[in-house]
Structures are given as structure tokens and as C-alpha cells.
Amino acid sequence: MSPTRSPADARPSTFDPSTATIAIVTFNRSGLLTRLLESIALMDPKPGHVVIVDNASTDDTTELVESYREKLGTQLVYRRLETNTGGSGGFSEGMKVAYELGSTWIWLMDDDVEIIPDGLERMGHWTPRFKSIQGRRYDFDGSEFYWQYRVAEPLAIPIPFAPAGFDESGFKPMNSGCFEGMFIHRDIVGQIGLPDPRFFIYWDDQLYGWLASRKTTSVIVDEFVLRRTREIKQWDMGIRHMNASSNAYRYYIMRNRAHIKNYYRALHVYNPVLFGAGTALTFGKELIRLFFVERTVRGTSNLLRGLRDGGKIARDASWRPMPALEGVGG
Structure with a gap:
């Protein structure tokens, strides 16, 4: 299944891929991480940096990461934590490292996805207009993955039946977030701070996306940029x-x-x-x-x-x- 181009393709872009950092969190899933790193090696264009935060894995993650240092075609930064801080702590650390590197754009993702080769370019099409962007994903079986991009704010829960379709604009406003593909500008990170590690897992990305939407117009765009590589019951x-x-x-x-x-x-x-x-x-x-x-x-x-x-x-x-x-x- 090949992605279709959105109306954004007709817009000139000032996006510089070298100003972007991909921040990945991993824990004892070197097999999945391998697929993600392989997809990064095939990316065109590539980001300026790839940051890998290892939540104290006990498998061969360290050796795997080092084996890709020369293969990725971009600068690799590896942070191995002393304890497992959960996805929340990992993404907080990954965001911190990317921010301190001076990255303009930070693309967060788990280790159980792979990147469509021109995924960064597709996200870059939208950067002249928005500073908090979520792309779309294919599911494990190749189907279109539906993500609950709207939150009922007073209830603080996702709206499960928010419309999945896009109009000719190619984007929809959102007030949530997902660390499986969140693409965010450093200006917004500077205003709302790092993701909160106290969550450990769950709700952290929804809350972070909601905080971002209070500072800028956050959108989900009709661009397939990731593919999930892990099957879930x-x-x-x-x-x-x-x-x-x-x-x-x-x-x-x-x-x-x-x-x-x-x-x-x-x-x-x-x-x-x-x-x-x-x-x-x-x-x-x-x-x-x-x-x-x-x-x-x-x-x-x-x-x-x-x-x-x-x-x-x-x-x-x-x-x-x-x-x-x-x-x-x-």
C-alpha cells in the first residue's frame, strides 16, 4: 500500500531535515529496534540526529545500537539509563537530549514502528504552518491505523469515534498526542517543558499533546509516515x-x-x-x-x-x- 500525496505537496517547504532529531525509546526489544534502525538507514532525507534512549535493557540492545553507528548515515546518540524509567521517563530523557542538541524539530517514536522512506519529508511539508504535528500510521497488517486524536477535555478521555476521514485541507485539529510519531517544534517544548516521567507509562503522551494544543494549533495530517511492526491482540x-x-x-x-x-x-x-x-x-x-x-x-x-x-x-x-x-x- 503506497501513501498518496496530500495537498501539502504543492506548497514550497522551508524545512531543513538536518534540524530534526528522531528520539527513540527502547527496552529489551532488539529485534524490533533492528527493523526501525534499518528503516532509518533507508530514509531519504535523513534527520540530523538519531537519539536512542535505552531503558536499562538486559538483551543485546547496546551491541545492536553500536553496530548501526556507521550504517545510519546520520549522527547517533545513545543514552543507556541505569534503571527502567518506563516509556514516560524514556521519552522525557529523549526529548531532553534532542532539545539540548539544539534540534528545531523532535520526532518521537517507540521501537515497534518503522519509518516510511520519505516520512521525514512528508512531515516537513507541514512545518511552515504548524508546530505540533502527528502523522498517520499503517497497522501491523498494512491497514490504516486509527488513532483517537481528540480528547473530551472536561472528562480527560479520548473521543473514540472522532471522524477518521480528511477533507481537501489534508489535516484535522487535534488536542491530544501520541509518542508513536509526535513531531514537535522546540519552541513548544520550551514553553511546556519535558514529558512528565512520573507517569511511567500511559496518559503521558495524551497529556503532553493536550498541553501543546494550548500553546499552538496542533494537527493530525493525512500523511502515512510510520508502520507498526508489532502485532497486538x-x-x-x-x-x-x-x-x-x-x-x-x-x-x-x-x-x-x-x-x-x-x-x-x-x-x-x-x-x-x-x-x-x-x-x-x-x-x-x-x-x-x-x-x-x-x-x-x-x-x-x-x-x-x-x-x-x-x-x-x-x-x-x-x-x-x-x-x-x-x-x-x-
Whole structure:
């Protein structure tokens, strides 16, 4: 399946690929990381830097990365962390490194995707107009992956049936984000700070994208630039799919509602009734995921434990949002 060109192709672009950095987070998945690095080696054009943050992998990730240092055709920066900080900590570190390198554009991605060869060029078409951009992805089977790009702000949950189609403009406004392909300008990073490592996993990218949308017009564009390389168990709901989860995800999806609540409070958009409804809907969705995708009732305790620990976070008087970075790193 080959991507189709969007109306952006008719626009002259001032985008310089060398000003972009791809920041990748990996953990014990050297096989998947190999496919991503191979796709980067085939990219045209290439970014100025590739930053790989290794969350203390115990497999052969270090040796693999070093074997690609001369193959990528661009500067490789490898950061191996001493402990596993989760996707949240990894992306926070990756963003920090990319920002301190002086990157104008930062393209975040997990290790379970590969890049369409001209993906960076396609994203670059939109940079004269927008500073927070999300491209599209193919799923593992080659189908068009649907991502929930809109958030019901008072509820702080994604809208699952936001329209998938694009009009002739080739873009749609979004108020969310996904670290599997977020493409963001350093000016916005400077204003909203780094991704919050306290999330560990889950909700961190949605919250970060929402913060970005408060500073600039954020968009998802009709450009297929990534392909997922890992198959995930799903429940086919007809027009949408629901993915399988894990006990860790169930815990953090409920616990981290408290971090979102604290951000909402700090930004004076918190409505306790509506936010509470969003939390209840999230809990219900996770029960459905357990029953219909994973076909088990075990795991409910992790949801309850997440709610309990989230209550402690919400009551922490010392909690503060991530600070802005303006003036840091040039």
C-alpha cells in the first residue's frame, strides 16, 4: 500500500531535515529496534540526529545500537539509563537530549514502528504552518491505523469515534498526542517543558499533546509516515478495535488519572464532576477490555490499586507540573 500525496505537496517547504532529531525509546526489544534502525538507514532525507534512549535493557540492545553507528548515515546518540524509567521517563530523557542538541524539530517514536522512506519529508511539508504535528500510521497488517486524536477535555478521555476521514485541507485539529510519531517544534517544548516521567507509562503522551494544543494549533495530517511492526491482540468492534492490555497498564491507567487531575488543577480547568465521570468511564472501559479482549476477570485488583495510589498523588501538596524549558539549551 503506497501513501498518496496530500495537498501539502504543492506548497514550497522551508524545512531543513538536518534540524530534526528522531528520539527513540527502547527496552529489551532488539529485534524490533533492528527493523526501525534499518528503516532509518533507508530514509531519504535523513534527520540530523538519531537519539536512542535505552531503558536499562538486559538483551543485546547496546551491541545492536553500536553496530548501526556507521550504517545510519546520520549522527547517533545513545543514552543507556541505569534503571527502567518506563516509556514516560524514556521519552522525557529523549526529548531532553534532542532539545539540548539544539534540534528545531523532535520526532518521537517507540521501537515497534518503522519509518516510511520519505516520512521525514512528508512531515516537513507541514512545518511552515504548524508546530505540533502527528502523522498517520499503517497497522501491523498494512491497514490504516486509527488513532483517537481528540480528547473530551472536561472528562480527560479520548473521543473514540472522532471522524477518521480528511477533507481537501489534508489535516484535522487535534488536542491530544501520541509518542508513536509526535513531531514537535522546540519552541513548544520550551514553553511546556519535558514529558512528565512520573507517569511511567500511559496518559503521558495524551497529556503532553493536550498541553501543546494550548500553546499552538496542533494537527493530525493525512500523511502515512510510520508502520507498526508489532502485532497486538485486539477485539474487533466493527468500525474500531480495542487492544489487549496488561496488569501494569491497568494499574497506571487508573493511577495516572491523578497526575492529569493535578495538571488540570494547576491550569484551572478542573471540574470534579466531569473529571470523575471520565475516570468512571475509563474504569468501565478497562473492565470491558478484560472481559472481551483478554476474556478474564483477573486484573481488576490492579485497577483498584491504581485508584488507591492515585488518591495519594492527588493529595500530595508538594506536587508541581513539569517546568518550562525556555532559555535552556539555546
